[in-house]
Amino acid sequence: MSSVTIKDIARALNISVSTVSRALRDSYDINAGTKKRVVEYAEKMNYRPNPIALSLKENKSRSIGVIVPEIANTFFSQAINGIEEIACERGYPVVIFQSHELLEREIANIRHLFERRVDGLLISLSGSHKDISHLEEYRRNNFPIVYFDRVPETAEAHKVVADNFEGAFKATEHLIIRGKKRIAHITSPPTLSITQERMAGYKSALQKHGLPVREELIRYCGFRPEEAAEAICSLLETERPDAFFMGSDRLALDCFEAYKKQAQGRPEDITLVGFTNLSVAHLLEPPLSTVVQPAISIGRKAAEILLDEIENKRRGKGFETVVLGTELNIRP
Amino acid sequence: MSSVTIKDIARALNISVSTVSRALRDSYDINAGTKKRVVEYAEKMNYRPNPIALSLKENKSRSIGVIVPEIANTFFSQAINGIEEIACERGYPVVIFQSHELLEREIANIRHLFERRVDGLLISLSGSHKDISHLEEYRRNNFPIVYFDRVPETAEAHKVVADNFEGAFKATEHLIIRGKKRIAHITSPPTLSITQERMAGYKSALQKHGLPVREELIRYCGFRPEEAAEAICSLLETERPDAFFMGSDRLALDCFEAYKKQAQGRPEDITLVGFTNLSVAHLLEPPLSTVVQPAISIGRKAAEILLDEIENKRRGKGFETVVLGTELNIRP
């Protein structure tokens, strides 16, 4: 059966809707007996307040939205699980959307969530954003937003990220210590925050160990799977790298696959490290070493900040940037 | 700036709200000049109708919901992509929820979506459902629901599934033809439709080839990762299987991992086949043969049926069950 309303209850009990409303909300100025009658009847009729009516009235929905580029990406699905853990605990359903790396989808998603009055938004920017002008109007509106993983440059925002510089540095240094001299870096579009930070870590490690930064060994890739293959292919043919550092979650796998195809019969002395949360890295052949982001913690922390913001529990505290450490898993 | 309303427009143009409303909806009985003024002003002010107000009024939201056990599961994320493809094309945003295999979460998700007046629901049942009594009340309400993958037994429902029987049959037969005699089957909880169908395919293939069905070679697993490991472990120790057929998407990987650990140093003449859409099966070591479900097509088809139902494009057509073929990928 669908919905019994406050009005039905009022009619049945021969009292006014406002009395019912207040009884249900446990208002202090209501007679205990009336309150009891109302509550019991509501219970019996399985009354549930209509959240749409509430949203219309109060301009909020007691739910939050999250937008990620792709849920199929392990990092994002883990982050979402972290978000849901906190949000559910605090009574907020989480509405999930994918931008599929498309700015246009991202814009549509944001608008949809905003118009539906989600109380706040968690977002990891799509790969095709140039800036966050499409988020400006929401910001001006004081719409609570927390960015995670792929964040904007502005200081005027809450951000939760992994220590991308450190992760890339550790990965590169590990390769150097293994004796690698020509370490290729295949990474995501240069517009992304993660790309820049990881690139900086990569270069810094090379410099620290006195190795030259060779731009020929660096490739930026978009989101077509073939791009990784093309990059790997051209690198193997012309640059003779002795190691690959793959700079993003999705690329790690695309590159791994392309490498496997390309490297058939080639000497196996090329070492791979991927910046990825791929759950099967240890089961691959050859084994894939990884820089793993604390995805669940990132999700949790982002959700905490957002909910505190929504519930006004951070009065005065300004914008916050949280950086969480990464983990280097060396295989074998 | 948030939202300019129809009322603001009316005030600005010195006409009534109803005129504005009709002008905006291009009602026939409105003066062309007025219509133009209104439309242009609305455009200029970037007016967007408030979907919450519309939902309250019309008892629908022009959006659909989807509930899956886990988005991290490749099959489900692919299915969701199929759903989104169709839904976006037809102008319906897709709201994604996870049940995490928990009946209680499933119930909460359904209620949330229903109360928010999504126009319909796509759902793959959680592993802990016993029946669909928690969906009965919605059914009685004529709330459009399409089940996919994990479907209920009732005939009174739309269902879109892979041909699980055929997939399991092909997988098992392939192992038999390879000369395997003691084929173990590790599978999901027996309450799930997919479990039963795959089990039937497995047994049928054995029977066709004159092999006995040994219950000792069959293990049902829940959703704790350790369960797969325990099953593999006990099988290897006591039953000497010469092949494994893993009956569900998630289990395929859990089992693969457990097998790799357990089988260290054992003869490599055990062959594995997994019922899974795992995108990295071909990159694993040892190579994992797979039965692959047409996840995207399943998602597309389910969305089509749901939207046709919502838009009343299937007047008279009763409940439909669509079965799509699977693909057996043999590696190597």
Next chain:
DNA sequence: TTGTATGCGTTATCAG
């Protein structure tokens, strides 16, 4: 302690 009236943004009905 309870009831009445109003408004949230929109559309539909009914008058004019």
Next chain:
DNA sequence: CTGATAACGCATACAA
């Protein structure tokens, strides 16, 4: 052709 009004379900300021 246009305007006033009720209604969707709820909360609340104001009356009583």
